[in-house]
Amino acid sequence: xxxxxxxxxxxxxxxxxxxxxxxxxxxxxxxxxxxxxxxxxxxxxxxxxxxxxxxxxxxxxxxxxxxxxxxxxxxxxxxxxxxxxxxxxx
Numbered sequence: 001x002x003x004x005x006x007x008x009x010x011x012x013x014x015x016x017x018x019x020x021x022x023x024x025x026x027x028x029x030x031x032x033x034x035x036x037x038x039x040x041x042x043x044x045x046x047x048x049x050x051x052x053x054x055x056x057x058x059x060x061x062x063x064x065x066x067x068x069x070x071x072x073x074x075x076x077x078x079x080x081x082x083x084x085x086x087x088x089x090x
Contacts, residue, residue: 015064016063020053024056049066064084
């Protein structure tokens with residue numbers, strides 16, 4: 001078997017940048033829909049992640065893809081991998 005093709009075991013999430021005020025860090029809000037166990041209604045759950053942005057190129061409102069990484073600081077263990085949608089000015 002050929003092992004030349006490697007798959008990444010790191011998690012990938014898509015979310016919206018809600019804050020870009022820190023240096024080389026953006027705050028990304030990731031929302032997902034979960035079915036309520038009793039009522040059956042779909043509820044939106046959200047979580048905020050701090051993600052590393054080396055070039056400070058992402059702005060508030062951008063839809064970005066973040067990838068799990070080794071811990072960079074106390075609260076930052078994700079890296080922005082690419083822009084999915086939005087208007088990013090470099």
